[in-house]
Amino acid sequence: MNINIAKFGGTSVADLDAMQHCARIIAATPETRVIVVSASAGVTNHLVALANTLLSKEQISDVIEQIRHIEYGILASLGNPKELQEKLDSLLAALHETAMHEELLHRDDLKDSLLSFGERMSSLLFTEVLCRLGVNAENFDIRNVLKTDSTFGEAIPNLDSIKQLSEQFLLPELTSKVLVTQGFVGSDEQGRTTTLGRGGSDFTAALLAEALSAKSCEIWTDVVGVYTTDPRITKAARPLPELSFEEAAEMANFGAKVLHPATMEPALRKNINVFVGSSREPEKGGTWIVRDCENEPPYRAITRRKQQVMVTVKTPKMMHAQGFLQQVFTIIAKHSLSVDLVTTSEIAVSFTLDNPANSVAEKLNRETLQELGEFCEVVIEENYDLVTVVGNNMHSAAGVSSKIFSSVRDYNLRMICYGANPHNMSFLVHQDDSTEIVKELHRCLFEV
Ligand code: ADP
Numbered sequence: 001m002n003i004n005i006a007k008f009g010g011t012s013v014a015d016l017d018a019m020q021h022c023a024r025i026i027a028a029t030p031e032t033r034v035i036v037v038s039a040s041a042g043v044t045n046h047l048v049a050l051a052n053t054l055l056s057k058e059q060i061s062d063v064i065e066q067i068r069h070i071e072y073g074i075l076a077s078l079g080n081p082k083e084l085q086e087k088l089d090s091l092l093a094a095l096h097e098t099a100m101h102e103e104l105l106h107r108d109d110l111k112d113s114l115l116s117f118g119e120r121m122s123s124l125l126f127t128e129v130l131c132r133l134g135v136n137a138e139n140f141d142i143r144n145v146l147k148t149d150s151t152f153g154e155a156i157p158n159l160d161s162i163k164q165l166s167e168q169f170l171l172p173e174l175t176s177k178v179l180v181t182q183g184f185v186g187s188d189e190q191g192r193t194t195t196l197g198r199g200g201s202d203f204t205a206a207l208l209a210e211a212l213s214a215k216s217c218e219i220w221t222d223v224v225g226v227y228t229t230d231p232r233i234t235k236a237a238r239p240l241p242e243l244s245f246e247e248a249a250e251m252a253n254f255g256a257k258v259l260h261p262a263t264m265e266p267a268l269r270k271n272i273n274v275f276v277g278s279s280r281e282p283e284k285g286g287t288w289i290v291r292d293c294e295n296e297p298p299y300r301a302i303t304r305r306k307q308q309v310m311v312t313v314k315t316p317k318m319m320h321a322q323g324f325l326q327q328v329f330t331i332i333a334k335h336s337l338s339v340d341l342v343t344t345s346e347i348a349v350s351f352t353l354d355n356p357a358n359s360v361a362e363k364l365n366r367e368t369l370q371e372l373g374e375f376c377e378v379v380i381e382e383n384y385d386l387v388t389v390v391g392n393n394m395h396s397a398a399g400v401s402s403k404i405f406s407s408v409r410d411y412n413l414r415m416i417c418y419g420a421n422p423h424n425m426s427f428l429v430h431q432d433d434s435t436e437i438v439k440e441l442h443r444c445l446f447e448v
């Protein structure tokens with residue numbers, strides 16, 4: 001069977017009208033057998049607020065009321081079908097109970113359980129929308145298949161289990177049905193609910209595509225494909241018809257929010273073509289991400305990752321002491337942190353850490369810095385963004401870097417780094433400058 005997996009993001013399932021656009025896309029493609037949905041727009045943000053903020057009982061109820069308003073809005077547009085309302089009510093009641101749990105703020109397992117409700121509700125509603133359009137659709141609880149470790153908040157998938165369980169539970173159903181399931185959510189060995197990190201539904205879709213040996217994976221969102229840069233930064237950004245797996249992986253990793261950072265990993269492993277397009281405007285086409293592209297331009301896109309911290313560790317003992325670097329990086333490795341930029345001098349080493357608020361990384365960063373502080377002086381500088389130019393053969397092609405440098409010569413670049421592969425070049429810049437820097441790079445690299 002030629003299977004296609006289609007994933008619909010938060011704005012694509014924000015209300016009934018948006019959901020109907022998605023349903024029409026699915027109905028028009030018979031190979032689309034598994035549908036992965038995000039929570040309706042705004043819901044996960046509300047859930048994150050519940051999970052991470054100390055709120056009074058009244059405030060908790062207020063936030064849940066806002067979530068209920070979003071879900072009930074869709075239910076009302078569907079004419080309040082009784083059975084669906086009952087299912088939704090029981091999820092809202094369970095959500096309320098979890099949100100009121102007195103240990104919520106200290107228990108990562110409870111937080112993940114709480115975060116899963118958005119996708120659990122949107123997938124129920126979307127199944128109904130599809131059925132009304134005459135599609136034989138059924139809701140499927142992804143926790144039966146998407147097995148992960150117990151790193152709550154950023155769980156790591158267990159590929160072998162996912163494959164085996166997908167073949168056992170999903171595959172036999174797909175000849176007769178379309179299954180609608182939750183992105184972002186998984187479960188650990190003990191059956192506790194886990195999540196894959198913000199934006200993780202893209203990753204879910206790619207993982208299922210891999211497990212089911214799908215022919216393709218479609219990411220339907222609110223933009224007409226992957227652009228030369230975030231279209232919210234500059235109106236001059238334009239959609240790219242084609243990208244290679246490597247380029248897309250670099251873009252995702254360096255902050256192009258349109259794809260969760262890990263999305264391309266399963267696609268690369270199994271050579272699965274990934275399509276990115278707009279669920280509102282499917283007729284406009286989109287971006288195909290494939291193994292071999294027609295051309296490999298030196299500059300393909302510019303990305304930005306916000307909220308970076310620069311850490312400088314210093315010790316006079318570092319002079320001629322080779323063990324120091326090893327000590328520093330052993331601690332970083334122990335906490336599974338990925339370091340993008342590194343510079344060293346005789347008595348100091350500086351590196352950057354990705355530090356989005358409320359993330360697992362932020363928490364690990366805190367522990368790391370504490371451990372480093374036990375044997376050296378640690379200076380932390382915040383308010384930086386990482387701007388990356390993604391392209392091809394950036395190390396070897398003549399003039400590639402000078403063109404980039406000349407366009408950013410007027411800005412203070414705190415750190416500069418050629419990637420360990422030929423596909424990127426990154427700058428750590430002050431957050432107040434990053435928008436202008438991206439615009440200027442875009443003008444020089446793509447608008448002349
Ligand atoms: P979804 O809810 O569908 O997953 P996201 O908000 O996660 O959607 O991702 C889509 C958004 O990603 C776009 O609205 C756009 O602002 C942002 N984005 C960032 N970089 C890019 C890029 N290079 N190309 C397209 N969109 C990008």
Ligand code: ASP
Nearest residue numbers: 038044184198199200201
């Ligand atoms: N709902 C989750 C989030 O907002 C996952 C996703 O949308 O991909 O992060």
Ligand code: MG
Nearest residue numbers: 009199257258
């Ligand atoms: Mg997303």
